[in-house]
Amino acid sequence: MNINARIEIIRGDITRLDVEAIVNAANTSLLGGGGVDGAIHRAAGPELLAECRTLKGCPTGEARITRGYNLPAKHVIHTVEPVWLGGRKNEDILLANCYRNSLELASRNRINSIAFPAISCGAYRFPLERAIRIAAREAQEFLKFHDFPQRIIFACLDDKTYQEYLKAI
Ligand code: AR6
Numbered sequence: 001m002n003i004n005a006r007i008e009i010i011r012g013d014i015t016r017l018d019v020e021a022i023v024n025a026a027n028t029s030l031l032g033g034g035g036v037d038g039a040i041h042r043a044a045g046p047e048l049l050a051e052c053r054t055l056k057g058c059p060t061g062e063a064r065i066t067r068g069y070n071l072p073a074k075h076v077i078h079t080v081e082p083v084w085l086g087g088r089k090n091e092d093i094l095l096a097n098c099y100r101n102s103l104e105l106a107s108r109n110r111i112n113s114i115a116f117p118a119i120s121c122g123a124y125r126f127p128l129e130r131a132i133r134i135a136a137r138e139a140q141e142f143l144k145f146h147d148f149p150q151r152i153i154f155a156c157l158d159d160k161t162y163q164e165y166l167k168a169i
Helices: 035-044 046-053 091-108 128-145 159-168
Strands: 007-011 021-026 063-067 075-080 113-116 151-156
Touching: 007 128, 007 159, 021 035, 035 046, 046 063, 063 091, 075 091, 091 113, 091 128, 128 151, 128 159, 151 159
Parallel strands: 007 151, 021 075, 021 113, 113 151
Antiparallel strands: 063 075
């Protein structure tokens, strides 16, 4: 089967998606923040923060799974992405690790569908085209060798991001 047939690119708010897991672009505290992180915590409700507190943070590049509470998604996979610092601080590798570790968690939990926001592309200022190329490559590589997740969805809040995914995939 064509790998790209298991990848979807959509416009819209990730917190509204009826998928099994959504990925959160979190920070090392896992205690919430702005951007997509804030939106996910608002939509999930305070129980999400309570579960996140028990995790005691997460290093950059790694991922942790929680329940989704009031979200349509059953799970949230929280990953801690790199801040863009010019490209010489392992940003590419750390961002790739975020995708790989999130997908690894989804695979181990036999999650059917997982949606990603454009992680690192907001407050953390990763160059958009470069980040999307990494996201696309990691998704395609992972799907080649894994049955789960069956579907990967890239959720884009703005048209520019949407167009970059269309180019990359
Ligand atoms: N649905 C889909 N995408 C969204 C949504 C949404 N509801 N909201 C924002 N985006 P950002 P980062 C897009 O800044 O750069 C937080 O404070 C947004 O347009 O959320 O990884 C964390 O706690 C952009 O394309 O995450 C960290 O401290 C992308 O999501 C820090 O920000 C990521 O933007 C993480 O920064």
